[in-house]
Amino acid sequence: xLPAPQSPTxxxxxxxxxPPLVVNDLKKVFGEETDTVSExxxxxxxxxxxxxxxxxxxxxxxxxxxLLNLLCGLMPRTAGEVLWYGGVSTGMPKRVGYMLxxxxxxxxRTALKNVTLxxxxxxxxxxxxxxxxxxxxxxxxxxxxxxxxxxxxxxxMRQRVALARTLANEPEVLLLDEPFAALDFQTKLLLENDMxxxxxxxxxxxxxxxxxxxxxxxLSDRVIVLTHRPARIRAxxxxxxxxxxxxxxxxxxxxxFNQYIRSIWSELEVQRQT
Amino acid sequence: MSVEHHHIAGAxxxxxxxxxxxxxxxxxxGRAFRAVGDNTLVIACQIAVLVVLLASWEFATTNSALxxxxxxxxxxxxxxxxxxxxxxxxxxxTRITAYETLLGFVVGNVLGTxxxxxxxxxxxxxxxxxxFIVALGSIPIIALAPLxxxxxxTGLISKVAMATLSVVVVALxxxxxxxxxxxxxxxxxxxxxxxSKRHIFRKLIVPASLGDIFAGLKLTVGFxxxxxxxxxxxxxxxxxGHAIFKAGSLYIIPKxxxxxxxxxxxxxxxxxxxxxxxxxxxPWRQQ
Numbered sequence: 001x002l003p004a005p006q007s008p009t010x011x012x013x014x015x016x017x018x019p020p021l022v023v024n025d026l027k028k029v030f031g032e033e034t035d036t037v038s039e040x041x042x043x044x045x046x047x048x049x050x051x052x053x054x055x056x057x058x059x060x061x062x063x064x065x066x067l068l069n070l071l072c073g074l075m076p077r078t079a080g081e082v083l084w085y086g087g088v089s090t091g092m093p094k095r096v097g098y099m100l101x102x103x104x105x106x107x108x109r110t111a112l113k114n115v116t117l118x119x120x121x122x123x124x125x126x127x128x129x130x131x132x133x134x135x136x137x138x139x140x141x142x143x144x145x146x147x148x149x150x151x152x153x154x155x156x157m158r159q160r161v162a163l164a165r166t167l168a169n170e171p172e173v174l175l176l177d178e179p180f181a182a183l184d185f186q187t188k189l190l191l192e193n194d195m196x197x198x199x200x201x202x203x204x205x206x207x208x209x210x211x212x213x214x215x216x217x218x219l220s221d222r223v224i225v226l227t228h229r230p231a232r233i234r235a236x237x238x239x240x241x242x243x244x245x246x247x248x249x250x251x252x253x254x255x256x257f258n259q260y261i262r263s264i265w266s267e268l269e270v271q272r273q274t
Numbered sequence: 275m276s277v278e279h280h281h282i283a284g285a286x287x288x289x290x291x292x293x294x295x296x297x298x299x300x301x302x303x304g305r306a307f308r309a310v311g312d313n314t315l316v317i318a319c320q321i322a323v324l325v326v327l328l329a330s331w332e333f334a335t336t337n338s339a340l341x342x343x344x345x346x347x348x349x350x351x352x353x354x355x356x357x358x359x360x361x362x363x364x365x366x367x368t369r370i371t372a373y374e375t376l377l378g379f380v381v382g383n384v385l386g387t388x389x390x391x392x393x394x395x396x397x398x399x400x401x402x403x404x405x406f407i408v409a410l411g412s413i414p415i416i417a418l419a420p421l422x423x424x425x426x427x428t429g430l431i432s433k434v435a436m437a438t439l440s441v442v443v444v445a446l447x448x449x450x451x452x453x454x455x456x457x458x459x460x461x462x463x464x465x466x467x468x469x470s471k472r473h474i475f476r477k478l479i480v481p482a483s484l485g486d487i488f489a490g491l492k493l494t495v496g497f498x499x500x501x502x503x504x505x506x507x508x509x510x511x512x513x514x515g516h517a518i519f520k521a522g523s524l525y526i527i528p529k530x531x532x533x534x535x536x537x538x539x540x541x542x543x544x545x546x547x548x549x550x551x552x553x554x555x556x557p558w559r560q561q
Contacts, residue, residue: 074462098466104459108481108558117477118467149558169467 018086020173020205021048021071026080028066040066042230044080048173051203053196055216058226059268064209067231068177071207072098084173097171101178103162105150111137111161112146118169129168136164140194156187163191167198174199174206180215189248192219196246213268217241217260218251225267235267346528354532363517368536371502371514374430375544378437379498385438386445387487394453394479395471411443415501419508433505433513440501441494448493452486453479485559488552495544503537514540 028041040063048054058064069075071082081088084096105114112133119129137146140160150158159179166174179195180188196219199206210216216223217239225235237260243250251257328348335347342350358364393400418439426432456479464474506515514537521529 069462072462072466074465094468096466098463100459100463102459104457104463106460106478106481108484108556120477121464121467121469121473151558165467 018083019047019049020085021046021207022083022086023047023071024081024083026067026070026082027078028063028070028075029078032078039230041070042232044226044231044233046207046224046233048205048207050205051200052222053199053206053208053220054222054224055208055210055220056224056226057210057213057216057264057268058231059228060211062226062229063231064211064226065177068098068175068207068209071175072096095170095172097166097169097174099162099166099174099176099179101181103150103155103158105158105161105165107150110147110149111142111153111157114150114161115164115168117165122169133164133168136168137161139198140164141190156183156191159183159191160194163195163198172204174204175209176206177209178211179208181210181212188215192248193246195219196248200246213261213264214252217257217264218248219245223260223264225264235264237264343525344527346531350528351531351535354526354529355535358517358529358532358536364536367512367514367517367533368540370430370512371499371506371537372540372544374433374502374505374513375437375495375498375540377430377434378439378501379441379495379544381434382438382441382498383445383491383494386442386447387449387490390446390449390451391453391475391480391483393450394475400450407443407446411447415440416504419504422505423509428509428511432508433502433510436505437498437501440497444494444497445487445490448486448490449483452483455486456482484556488548488556491548491552492545495548496541499537499541499544 023044023046026041026044026046027039029037029039031037044067046054046056056064056067066075070077073082105111106117109117112130115133115136116129119132124132134146137143137160140163142157142160142164145153145157150161153161159182163179180191183191192215195206198204206219208216208219217237218241220239223237223239224233225237226232227234239260241251241254241256243254245251331345332348335342335345355364358367393403415436419436422432422435422439426435460478460482461474464478469477502513503515503518506513507519510516514533517533518530518537521527521533
C-alpha cells in the first residue's frame, strides 16, 4: 500500500486561505407551505479543512442525505449559511465532486465514456479527456474494462467507474453519500483503501456521509455524530490512529479503533431509545 | 460471453461478489433451455396452428358454395394473390400504402417526439398544453378522415396526413413520459458535474428517453398503417386500402383477404425494420 505522500507537487492549488467548506447554523424544514411541517435539520455547523477527511454518521433517516443536497445547492436551505472557500454559494460549487450509493452510470455509455462525461461538459478536448479517463480507470484497477457497458460490470467495478467519473473533474473537495454501502465487505475495503490513497496523496478534502461506523473511523480524521430527526450534532470525535491512514485493515487493528467504535455506537444507541 | 466475462472479473482486482459468481451459471442454464427446447418448439407449434386453421378453413369452404362466397378460401385467396402479383397491382398498391405509411410514420414521430421531449424543458408549458394533448388524443382518427380529404385532397397528402395524425399524439406522449421519468438523482448528478440544462437535455434526457421512444415507434408503425388505410378507404384510386374497399364493395371476399394478407405482411416488415434500427441505435441494451 502506498504511503500518503504529501509533496507540494501533488497538491492541487488551494484557491484561497479559507477552508474549503464551512457550514454555519444550517437548518432545513420541509413542507413550510403546507400544514405538515417537518424539521429535518435543526442546527448544524461543520467545517472541512484542506486535506481533511470528515465523516458524518447518524441514525438512518436522520437527514444525512438532505444535508449533502443542501451543501451542493441541490435543495434550498431554510436558514444558515454554506461557505465554499469563504464565499456564500448558490448552486453547485466548482471543484467539488459528488458521489452517491447508486452509481448513476449512464447505461448507454461505456465505462470510459462515463468517466469523460464531466470533462465533456467542461469542454475539454476529446484527446485530453480520453487520456485523462484512461489513466484514471487504470489507477483505479479497471484496465481492460474501458469499453465495457455498465450492465456488464460488477457492482464494485461500477462504483469504481463512478469514483473515476467524480475524480475526472479533479475536484478539490469530494462529497460522498454512502458510496460503498451497496458493496460486499472485501470490495468495500479495497475501494476504501483506493479512495484514501487518492484523496490523501493529492491533499483533497473529503466529506463522507455514512451509516457505517467502522468505515467512518478507519477512513476519517474526524467523525461527526448526528442525532435523530431533526438532526443536530451530538458529538465530534477527532480520530487519532497512529497508522498509515490509507490502510483500512491497519486502522481496524490499531488499539484505539474499538474505543472509537464503541463510543460512537453508544451515542447512536442512546438516541434509539429516546 | 458470460463465461468469458466471469473469467475476466475473477482476474481483476475486484473480488468477484456473489452476484458475479452466481449469475453466469444460472444464465447459462436458462439460455440452453431456451435455445434447444423453447424456440424450436414455439415455432413448430405456431406453424402447426396455422396449418390446422388453413386446412379446416379450406375444408369448410370446399363443400359449401355459400361458405366459399361469404368466407373465401385459402386456395382462392392464394389465387388472387397470384393474380395481383401478375397484373402488377400487388406491387403498386403495396408500394403506395407503404410510402404513405412511412411518410406519416416519420413525420408524426419526428413531430411528436420533438414536441414531447421539448415539453421537458418547461413544466409550466407542459402543464398548460396537457389537456389539449389529451383532447387531441381522444379524437377517433376515423372522424378526421373526411376533414383530411377536404383539406388535403384525394391524393397522397391526405393519406400521409391521416397516418401522421394517428401517430403524432402517441409519439408525443411516449417521448414526454420518457423524458419526465428520468431519475432525479441522475439529473442532480449532471448538475454536480456542472451541466447546464442544455447539457442535461442532450446528454441525459434524450438518450434516456430512447427506450420509451422506440417502444412508441413499434406501436405507431401499426397506427400509421391504420391511418393510411382509413385514408384510402375514404377516397383513393390506389393502395391496399383501396383494393380492400373495392373488392369488398364488389363482394369479392377472397380478394379482400388477399389484400389483408399483404397488409399484414407489410405491417410485419415495417415492425421488423424498426426493431432492427432500434438494435443498431441502442447497442448497450443487447446483453
